[in-house]
Amino acid sequence: MEVAELGEQLLGAWGEYRKRSRKNASRPELHRDDTLPYTEHRERILEQLHLLAEEGATNLAFPKRVGGGDNPGANIAAFEELVLADPSLQIKAGVQWGLFGSAITQLGTEEHHDKWLPDVMSLKLPGAFAMTEQTHGSDVASIGTTATYDGDTQEWVINTPFRGAWKDYLGNAALHGKAAVVFAQLITQGMNHGVHAFFVPIRTDDGELLPGVQSEDDGVKGGLNGVDNGRLAFDYVRIPRTNLLNRYGDVAEDGAYSSPIENPARRFFTMLGTLVQGRVSLDGASTNAAKAALAIAVRYGNERRQFNSATPGEETVLLDYQLHQRRLLPHIATVYAQSFAHETLLKQFHGVFSGELDTPENREDLETLAAALKPMSTWKALDVLQECREACGGAGFLAENRIPLLRHDLDVYATFEGDNHILLQLVGKRLLADYAKQFKGLDQRQMAGKIAGQVASRIYSGSGLRRVGQTIIDFGQPARSVGWLRNPATQHELLSGRVETMIADIAGALRNASKLPKAEAAALFNEHQHELIEAARAHAELLQWEAFSDALEDIRDIPTKRVLTWLRDLFGLSLIEQHLAWYLYTGRISPQRGALVGKYVNRLVARLRTHVQDLVDAFGYDDPLLRAKIATGAEAERQAESREYYRVLRESGEAPRSEHEEFKKRRKR
Amino acid sequence: MEVAELGEQLLGAWGEYRKRSRKNASRPELHRDDTLPYTEHRERILEQLHLLAEEGATNLAFPKRVGGGDNPGANIAAFEELVLADPSLQIKAGVQWGLFGSAITQLGTEEHHDKWLPDVMSLKLPGAFAMTEQTHGSDVASIGTTATYDGDTQEWVINTPFRGAWKDYLGNAALHGKAAVVFAQLITQGMNHGVHAFFVPIRTDDGELLPGVQSEDDGVKGGLNGVDNGRLAFDYVRIPRTNLLNRYGDVAEDGAYSSPIENPARRFFTMLGTLVQGRVSLDGASTNAAKAALAIAVRYGNERRQFNSATPGEETVLLDYQLHQRRLLPHIATVYAQSFAHETLLKQFHGVFSGELDTPENREDLETLAAALKPMSTWKALDVLQECREACGGAGFLAENRIPLLRHDLDVYATFEGDNHILLQLVGKRLLADYAKQFKGLDQRQMAGKIAGQVASRIYSGSGLRRVGQTIIDFGQPARSVGWLRNPATQHELLSGRVETMIADIAGALRNASKLPKAEAAALFNEHQHELIEAARAHAELLQWEAFSDALEDIRDIPTKRVLTWLRDLFGLSLIEQHLAWYLYTGRISPQRGALVGKYVNRLVARLRTHVQDLVDAFGYDDPLLRAKIATGAEAERQAESREYYRVLRESGEAPRSEHEEFKKRRKR
CATH class of the missing domain: 2.40.110.10 (Butyryl-CoA Dehydrogenase, subunit A, domain 2)
Structure with a gap:
């Protein structure tokens, strides 16, 4: 695998700015001190903010006229990398320059810019x-x-x-x-x-x-x-x-x-x-925190051993356990998907806010995209951080290994800058509106025909006819089923079909709502709230899958592309596995194929196992950014030292005999 | 509903001890001070431990001969309630008396007891x-x-x-x-x-x-x-x-x-x-923390309003949203199931450790039961705390509302006293061993027949014959399907059938492992590790469901029993919803019925909505235990004050007109 090249691709269009910001995030004076009480932590963060301001590191988004960079995309990219210095530093910077300063920039006019922005930028004027x-x-x-x-x-x-x-x-x-x-x-x-x-x-x-x-x-x-x-x-x-x-x-x-x-x-x-950038930046920052946690847990999982292996005197490396692979690899796949989807979002954001592509439609699409992706990545970061914490056992709970305190800080990302559920509901409503637009201009009869066609297609797939077809074709041929699942066209059809069907179903259920009294209409909508949010989630997952698939096109190195294609398949199949019940009861996947999804996921994680270190190395986070004692090779040293101790002891002839071994031998006789 | 009576049932066999311990947990001098740096927090906890020791509150488990209470069940019950004082206090007490002291008691002999236990109990001798x-x-x-x-x-x-x-x-x-x-x-x-x-x-x-x-x-x-x-x-x-x-x-x-x-x-x-009590007590303590978080989030969700409702001038109460019901009610159902299952575990523990029922079989069952339940409740507590934190929005993130810091503390419960995955693997291995016992003493032919029978039954259900049967019976009759799902016999058959089938499948896949070379046998086992752990989880869920169902028998009040039966159904149906894909592809549930599971869950949460406050009130946690500002009625006061402000303003005739309302009216014309 070409790790360096893949790393550059992950860095994206504003890679240089990300690298510069990572250098900042590597400076000890910008790091969190875990031992400080909260009062002192606050003062330290304020000092750190001054350090950033002195450098002008946080001026990128402001108008050139007042000394800014007029570069909204670069600004967000740089901001996202600060999460690994200390999320408090990131968020306090976000409050000052991303919210307070940005509100003056976006909602104010030139007089305001001239009057306040220089002091906002220099931190002479801290604001809420x-x-x-x-x-x-x-x-x-x-x-x-x-x-x-x-x-x-x-x-x-x-x-x-x-x-x-x-x-x-x-x-x-x-x-x-x-x-x-x-x-x-x-x-x-x-x-x-x-x-x-x-x-x-x-x-x-x-x-x-x-x-x-x-x-x-x-x-x-x-x-x-x-x-x-x-x-x-x-x-x-x-x-x-x-x-x-x-x-x-x-x-x-x-x-x-x-x-x-x-x-x-x-x-x-x-x-x-105009304040959408908060959501955009949290999508990226959460993905970065998740990457860091995975880099730590994978490094440790590749060095840590526990329980005897089949080789005498050797213990098994954690990442050789199927369960450990199952716990970490699908998260790595998701984080790649998020990373590529975020790059799409950031480009859209830059297009609108640089003025290059600033149309009402693009603004609306940008807001919907941000509302779809931010909930997914902020929640996923919490899941990933928790899984990585547990995967590192007791060591994962120590502050010196970073993960638990990162999780504390990221927790609130799920409800600030828009509560995740509310954001998904916005996305769901947008999907419903887009769905309704199809019928615009149609007369009553045409509309009825269109709806009837959709209902029919639902009954068709629900009746199991398609499923029975799959069963007959596949019977006893798992290879054929796996080939079908591995096909990106299948994955896309399954993921997009789910969104479309769910939205059509909800639209159908709500189609008479506008004729109902207000209270009844609200009650009817409420009965479908859970489904609507699920549909929005499905839509966001589809966008992530598409972004991942598009990114594959840009990989030139063939072995890298092959590994990343498996990883994309793992992402797609993990999604299908999560929603398998829906695919089964709507008849889109036959029971025979459904039973194979989990087994194929097992096969994919086993295949990706040898590449797992490369996959997290491509995130490009080195020691000064990760700063986790268990991810420095310390565990490998400990393992080597203890193995050496036992080797020397064995060879000395002074090793005690083992009652347990002798008992087992006696029993066998 | 008879809340007080239900509360007594939840308190269980050692209710008096729980109440006494809750009184302790209500004392301000035993509470956490969130503002302390960790060094001072440690000193505070040590002082608190001395307060507990002076009272003799923690001697219950020790031998009467040295001044203890010889009452292991009561000791654990009391210990579990300390979590609401401060989990650090609980765990430090657990280290001193539950681990250090208990090891001396269980692994030492009378000479050791006499020499050290009095000082252990008095905290003159703190130990690791x-x-x-x-x-x-x-x-x-x-x-x-x-x-x-x-x-x-x-x-x-x-x-x-x-x-x-x-x-x-x-x-x-x-x-x-x-x-x-x-x-x-x-x-x-x-x-x-x-x-x-x-x-x-x-x-x-x-x-x-x-x-x-x-x-x-x-x-x-x-x-x-x-x-x-x-x-x-x-x-x-x-x-x-x-x-x-x-x-x-x-x-x-x-x-x-x-x-x-x-x-x-x-x-x-x-x-x-002999050290199983740590696992037993974490099962109970996690359940208690989850109960507290739910009590806080439900109180707040019943007072907090957001977004206009159908009634003019009124906003909608959070718990009237389907999504909010969906987020909290299944957790309440699970916590009830855990609570009843924990009582079973605690009785078994007391039976063994009091000597009343101390047989090798009971010890082994106790260890398996603890290994099954502890992972479920410690993980669930983290999920519940997170969901409750998010359900309370920004307020849920403040230390003054308890939930986030409880979550920090409970995090490590998932990996200490036995890593949860390792414990479930132990359970899985025990299930495999029990399964193998069926074949003990059978000759080759009988065994082959038995296995063939099982494989046949699997193919039978997998081929969809039973499913097709359901389809024909149900077609167009959702009421019939719902009746079937609501039937406890159905729920039990589905939950237990899943465990049995999963274990039989894994046993079948591993049946030749003993004949393979060690490395190949290990690899074969590893290929089924994920499934084995899933099977263990299914087993634990079944035990929880059974405990909940058994507990229904003890409820005398008819309306209470009806509500709790819905809650049990919600627990059962939520489990079936989570594992629906499996039920569908093995043909145990038809697609038509499968599609109804989610809808029936929606219906159950709506039905339980009016009882939700009673359900959490029955946990019996009052203000001195919850100590969350948002769960004191403060939100209701704020809501009332703002509504009154707008009412007075409207009636004064001085309220400004609304551009937005007038614009809407103009548009309609």
Whole structure:
């Protein structure tokens, strides 16, 4: 295998930026110190942020006019690699430059950029991103904070009307933030124009809260304890009219509201859509953390031995156990798929945000793609980190081996920047909408015909006719079945067919919803919520599989391509194995073929076993990035030392006899 | 529902002891302080241990002769409840009294009891349990530490011959332990008699390491940071001959070895078997932690609202979403099943260790049962804690809401006291052995007939004949299928049939293994390792289902029994849903019925939704035990306050108009 070449492919279009960021992540002064209490951890992270700012390492996304790089793709690529320094450092950087700074960039206009961005970039002005409230997280449109225009003084009055409207979980809010981008209901001339963003100073340069601003500390969290998350409330706090970030909505001195987007719902979603980069970057960062954990667990699993092997005096290497292969290899396959899918997402993101491909359709597709991939990779990272932790046994639980504390920190990635289930539901709704578009312009009869055709095809596959066909062809011929499963066209048909059928089924069940009273329509939708989210997941898996398959086309080295093709097959077959029940009861896979899926997965992991070290080496994480004592060769040294001890003892003739061995021999006689 | 009565049933045979222990776990001075750095957390835990010792709360398992309670079942029940004070406290108590003290009790004799147990009980003598080594965890028989008898001085010489033989991950080893029960290869008169346990002093009363003893600190861990885990090594450390814990093997002054158990392998497993209580107690403690997390998440999910509901001005309660029901209710069902199964296990444990039912068969069954249940509940606790954390969103990530730090601490339960996969493999091997016993005494022809019969039955079900039968009967009659699924006889047949068939299949595949060369036999076994572990899991699930079903018999209140029967059905159907592919491709469930399983689960969770608060209230955990801010009614207060704010605003006539609403109305025209 050409490990180096594969490594370059994994690094992707912004590989140089990733490498530079990895160098940063390798610097000891940017590393986590696990022994610090959370108060000191927070101070250390702030200092580290200053180090990054001094280098200008985090300016890439900002406009060139104010000293930035105007390179959104490179910025995200570099940001994602910081996770291996310390996820707290990554997320605090994300709060400062990715959320606070990005909101000013995306929602503000040039005057705002000139006024604040230089200080944001240099960290002279640390800030919070005050969107989420205690009682409204996912439903941003319903937040309670108000910004009411006072024409007499030409000021905004920012107010927190009740406890549930306190802003919460905000990085930089407990201690370090001097300002916040506050999302609030914009009210002027007696009209609520919906949620807009305002620049609100919150602390003096000495760290004193400004009049009317309250703050609470979120205290210790399940992870990311280097970030000073906290709460903010505003008691009729006044800010100048021009502190409204007014790209998508403005208020004149006389209080008249204007916006380039007439439809308030579309305006709201456009504003939120500019903040998609958080989701994009978490997709990449989670994939990186999962890669690191796999690199650690594979290195250890290749050195660690336990229980006697068939060779006398030798113990079995963990990765020679089928179970250990089964535990780690499908995760490696998924992480490759995620990595390639992420590159697609990042390119789409860069196209839109660099302006090169900025169309409403591309923006919408980008948001759907990010909403589909971010849940998959953030959840998968938690699964992978847990499996790797357990696969390393007690050693895996020690902080010196990195994995458990990475897992603590990554935990919250599943619910921040969009709760994973809510994001998948968005994807599901988009799929339903796209499905409905097929029928647009058709008259009643044509539509009925189209639906009937689909129902018929479902009954056809559900009745088992196709399945019986497979049974007759395959009977007693497992090789033929395996060939069928290995065929990428089969995998694609199975994965895409599942999405299409699930969406068609849900659409069919919901087709009369619009005619029902609101409560009944909501109840009907709710009855299919679980299925809809499953369909969205299936869609995301298909996208990952397609990205992996596309990436195979770019591999020139034949042996590498062969191994990666097995790995893609393992990814596809693992998905089919997970959803096998569905394929069986819809008749898309015959029972005979279904019974072979697991056996073929076993065969694939055994075949990939010899390549497993190469596969994780291609991630390109060396010691200064992994920093896990069990992944430094220490285990191999220990194993060698103990084997040598027993060898010398045996040869000395002074080894004690074994009661157990002698007892066994006596018994045999 | 009769919540109080159900609560008593869940408390089980040692309910009074559980209640007393819960009172302890409610005392603030025994609670975790999340803000402490790990060094101070360790000191706090030590102080807490002294508080427990002063009360005599932890003496229940020790012999009455030395001041104990001779009540092993009550001891474990009380121990399990400590998890809600602080899992570090629980585990440090477990190290001191459950491992160190228990090893002296179980492996030592009266002289040892009299000499050490009083100080162990009072905590005058804190100790470590030094079994695991860096390179040998699961394979205890292969540890490297040696204890060589020196007849001249009548002493044991304890030695760590190489780095990999350092004892590791031992609670009390880094700081507080003054002695250790050290497991080592017993060598006398040139013969290695296998692993035995020795009492070895390691520190002076002032905490100085004794000559020849080395210690290292394991440092920060993924959790349980109140326990001072560390490493120990011995450089030819000498202890008196009588420090051998000699219940199962002794050495006379002249160095002659003797044992009541002739077979060294059986002797080894007998010694290890006396330590089964760790596994038993982790099964119960994990179940308790999962119950607490569910109680928190359900309370919050019943108060928290998000997104508009069909009722104007109202938002939807989280638990009214199908997805939220789907996320939490099957876990509640599983935790009930675990709770009842644990009670069975605890009774069996008490029977054996109280001496009432102490037979070799009961011991063996107890060990298998513990090996089956401990992996299920420790893993499930991690899944439940994660799901509950995510179901509470950002709030779920705060330490003030308990769940994330409980998850950190419980993580290691999956690999300590026996790695979960290794335990399930033990269970699988036992199932294979039991299966083979059927053929004992049969001649070649009878055996062939028996096997042929089984293969035939497999082909029969695999060929789809039974399935086709179901299809014809059910066609277009989902009610009939649901009735079939709801029938406990069906559930039992499906769950038990799966175990039997899987084991028979593996036994069939391995039947010639004994005739193969060692390496080939090992390779053949390895090819079926994954299946064997799946079979063991299926067996454990069956045991849990049976325990749940048995427990239904004891419920007198009819409405309670009805709800609990639905919950049992949800448990059974969730298992069948998880393994549906297997049921489909073996032809045990028809595709038509298979397609209904998920829909019936949806229907069950909707039906149980109104009872969900009762179901978690029956766990009996009140505020001083849960100590989660979001589970105190605070969320309901916030919700009420914000609704009241909007009501007053509406009625004041001063509410701003909504651009969004007016835009929608204009559009409709």
